[in-house]
Amino acid sequence: MNRVGIPRSLFYYYYGNFWQDFFDSLNIPYILSPISNQEIVNKGIKIASDEMCLSLKNYLGHIDYLKDKCDYILVPRISNFKNSNQTCTNFWAAYDIVKNKFQNKLLHYNIDLNKGKTLKKGLYKIGKEMGKTKHQIKRAYKYALIKDKKRIKKNHIINLNKLKSDKTKILIVGHPYNLYDDMIGKDIIKYLIKNNIEVIYSDKFDPKITNPLSKKLSKDLYFKYSKDNLGSVVYSMKNINGVIFISSFPCALDSLANELAMRKIKIPYLNLVIDDSTSFTGLETRLESFLDMLGGKLND
Amino acid sequence: MTKIAFPQMGDYYIPATFLLSHIFPNDEIIKAPKITSKTIELGTENSPEFVCTPFKYTLGTMIECLDKGANILIQMGGGCRYGYYAELQAEILKDLGYNCQLINLVTEGSASLKRINKLLKQINPKYSKIKAMYYGFITIKMVKYMDEIDDYIRKNIGFEIEKGSFENLKEQMLITFSHINSYRNLYKAYKRYLKKFQKIKVHKPDNRLKIGIIGELYTVMEPFSNYFLEKELAKHHIEIKRFTNVHYLLFEKAHKYKKYQKYSKEYFTYSMGADASDNIARCKYLCENDYDGIIHIKSSFCTPEIGAMPIINKIANTYQKPLIFFSFDSATSETGIQTRLEAFYDMLEMRKNK
Numbered sequence: 001m002n003r004v005g006i007p008r009s010l011f012y013y014y015y016g017n018f019w020q021d022f023f024d025s026l027n028i029p030y031i032l033s034p035i036s037n038q039e040i041v042n043k044g045i046k047i048a049s050d051e052m053c054l055s056l057k058n059y060l061g062h063i064d065y066l067k068d069k070c071d072y073i074l075v076p077r078i079s080n081f082k083n084s085n086q087t088c089t090n091f092w093a094a095y096d097i098v099k100n101k102f103q104n105k106l107l108h109y110n111i112d113l114n115k116g117k118t119l120k121k122g123l124y125k126i127g128k129e130m131g132k133t134k135h136q137i138k139r140a141y142k143y144a145l146i147k148d149k150k151r152i153k154k155n156h157i158i159n160l161n162k163l164k165s166d167k168t169k170i171l172i173v174g175h176p177y178n179l180y181d182d183m184i185g186k187d188i189i190k191y192l193i194k195n196n197i198e199v200i201y202s203d204k205f206d207p208k209i210t211n212p213l214s215k216k217l218s219k220d221l222y223f224k225y226s227k228d229n230l231g232s233v234v235y236s237m238k239n240i241n242g243v244i245f246i247s248s249f250p251c252a253l254d255s256l257a258n259e260l261a262m263r264k265i266k267i268p269y270l271n272l273v274i275d276d277s278t279s280f281t282g283l284e285t286r287l288e289s290f291l292d293m294l295g296g297k298l299n300d
Numbered sequence: 301m302t303k304i305a306f307p308q309m310g311d312y313y314i315p316a317t318f319l320l321s322h323i324f325p326n327d328e329i330i331k332a333p334k335i336t337s338k339t340i341e342l343g344t345e346n347s348p349e350f351v352c353t354p355f356k357y358t359l360g361t362m363i364e365c366l367d368k369g370a371n372i373l374i375q376m377g378g379g380c381r382y383g384y385y386a387e388l389q390a391e392i393l394k395d396l397g398y399n400c401q402l403i404n405l406v407t408e409g410s411a412s413l414k415r416i417n418k419l420l421k422q423i424n425p426k427y428s429k430i431k432a433m434y435y436g437f438i439t440i441k442m443v444k445y446m447d448e449i450d451d452y453i454r455k456n457i458g459f460e461i462e463k464g465s466f467e468n469l470k471e472q473m474l475i476t477f478s479h480i481n482s483y484r485n486l487y488k489a490y491k492r493y494l495k496k497f498q499k500i501k502v503h504k505p506d507n508r509l510k511i512g513i514i515g516e517l518y519t520v521m522e523p524f525s526n527y528f529l530e531k532e533l534a535k536h537h538i539e540i541k542r543f544t545n546v547h548y549l550l551f552e553k554a555h556k557y558k559k560y561q562k563y564s565k566e567y568f569t570y571s572m573g574a575d576a577s578d579n580i581a582r583c584k585y586l587c588e589n590d591y592d593g594i595i596h597i598k599s600s601f602c603t604p605e606i607g608a609m610p611i612i613n614k615i616a617n618t619y620q621k622p623l624i625f626f627s628f629d630s631a632t633s634e635t636g637i638q639t640r641l642e643a644f645y646d647m648l649e650m651r652k653n654k
Contacts, residue, residue: 049613051606051627077570089380089573093607096568100611110570220387220404250350252381252603259348260388263395273349 002130004030004107005070007062010055010094011078013176018148019074022123025140026132031070033062036183040065045276047101054184054248054276055177056090063098072107073098076122082113084222085211088253155204163239167198168294171236173229173258174246176203178274185246187280188272191287200240202232210235218260226257233261242294243269268294302423305330305365306374307358310521311446312546314478319439323432324424330370332361335524339364344630346392353599354382354518356630357525359389366398372423376405380574380604382518438483440550445490447545449473452497454542458534459502469496504539509593509648512541512586514579514612516598516605519628520544526597526626527634529641536645541591543582544575553578567611576604583612587619593648594621600629622648
């Protein structure tokens with residue numbers, strides 16, 4: 001049986017649930033790589049060149065884990081979503097890097113709306129490669145799409161409710177593949193929750209609302225995921241006490257977009273850059289002092 | 301009065317100054333000072349931590365231009381995050397207390413003439429479109445001629461008999477080019493200098509070393525940012541092949557991309573942003589032709605090139621060609637680069653004599 005491997009990194013945090021619904025509905029067996037751990041990251045660092053960003057290194061580690069455990073590995077290529085919504089160039093290159101680094105068979109599709117390559121076309125291509133009929137694929141795609149829309153709506157409502165909470169509210173701005181990854185940002189969020197902070201995730205807002213809002217902070221920005229992030233800052237600015245920017249070293253988009261946001265917003269912020277050698281103790285000290293500062297400000 | 305300035309790259313400040321001074325005859329064009337270590341220090345001090353080096357270079361030059369009195373800055377770029385430089389740089393300069401207007405001619409790598417036209421009109425309402433088109437045409441030709449002559453120089457400068465003859469003549473040429481006022485004039489000057497260059501005596505041995513330079517476009521084209529790599533190679537009597545120049549970026553890249561993709565389709569399927577996929581194809585070209593070594597240079601944190609590096613490495617491995625990577629930062633030491641370059645050169649020499 002043809003088994004598909006899904007690396008739990010990078011694209012997974014945008015499309016993972018969607019893929020799972022899609023494959024479930026098509027009856028295609030798949031395996032997920034485990035939650036990131038030190039071993040996977042170390043493997044990734046060994047495979048990657050040393051200047052790649054931590055997230056990409058982690059991604060390669062996940063693929064290395066999957067390489068003998070499945071027949072296909074799902075590696076999409078995402079380039080742009082039209083109307084000045086590009087993605088990071090690492091997303092453009094991921095497929096080719098993996099293709100050259102590993103001998104595995106890859107399942108891939110290309111999202112490039114400027115050239116008319118949509119997610120729908122991509123998934124149809126994948127379904128065909130796995131030997132499914134058009135009808136089946138259509139049903140699976142619709143099913144996954146509806147579920148995805150519901151998920152976005154639900155997340156947005158949860159976030160809105162969080163904004164009304166009485167606790168200290170902190171907006172975490174970062175790419176989901178950094179925020180929810182155990183080796184990158186998860187510890188920070190765990191620490192905040194432990195300290196009784198209401199954590200609001202930037203990516204859980206509906207991108208359709210946040211994306212156009214980013215114009216208020218930055219006119220020329222043309223990176224989709226950075227736009228979503230900055231838009232969420234604008235969207236929730238009045239209701240939050242502080243912002244924490246989390247990025248992996250050296251993230252191309254965050255280096256510019258976050259810097260611009262930090263220069264423009266007028267609420268307390270903390271910028272955390274996570275490297276493969278970052279220790280949590282160092283971060284803890286900075287988080288602690290940030291929380292103290294917020295607490296002091298609240299009591300004034 | 302408006303004083304216009306722009307960050308410089310290599311010798312291209314001459315056509316740019318020519319164009320601007322003719323479109324805006326009443327305004328002053330400020331020539332950016334040559335990049336020095338002070339420029340980089342200024343840029344690094346005010347830049348975000350892990351932005352790529354061209355940002356630091358251009359920001360440093362901008363600050364120096366503003367200190368000289370400029371109030372309008374022109375920036376262009378696209379393809380990767382270069383297109384987004386302008387907005388952040390404007391914000392940084394504003395925070396530093398400078399009062400200036402930063403105009404970004406190209407965003408996202410797509411240059412629409414309509415937009416450029418509108419932006420130029422902002423600088424000076426008296427700006428005339430027809431004049432701009434005429435001088436734009438001459439400028440494009442000037443860039444083309446400069447690139448052609450540079451190509452010739454690169455092939456021969458390592459073998460000149462009288463030291464410095466190429467460089468002196470090139471300096472003369474640049475001065476002549478900057479005083480040109482019509483296309484006829486330019487064409488004549490170009491032909492004249494081409495003949496002069498061809499007359500310079502060179503001694504080219506048959507077993508000379510040939511090296512191809514590929515890499516990130518700014519670092520390749522601005523000699524200060526690659527620590528005068530080409531000059532260093534010329535000292536060792538090496539023939540240099542370089543692909544990237546402004547003419548290539550403006551006019552050839554769009555239609556050459558398809559060719560490149562077809563040529564090296566086993567290595568990449570999709571564009572990787574900026575020049576990364578071009579470099580993969582070039583690497584294959586250099587491997588298949590009789591070049592002795594490949595030098596890949598980039599500024600640190602250049603994301604598209606980082607993506608291309610493992611693939612370039614793989615190509616060099618399959619063809620068994622020596623390949624060296626240089627990543628230039630504002631804090632790179634020149635001695636370190638020289639040592640690595642010398643070792644690389646020695647290795648090539650030994651391979652050649654084997």
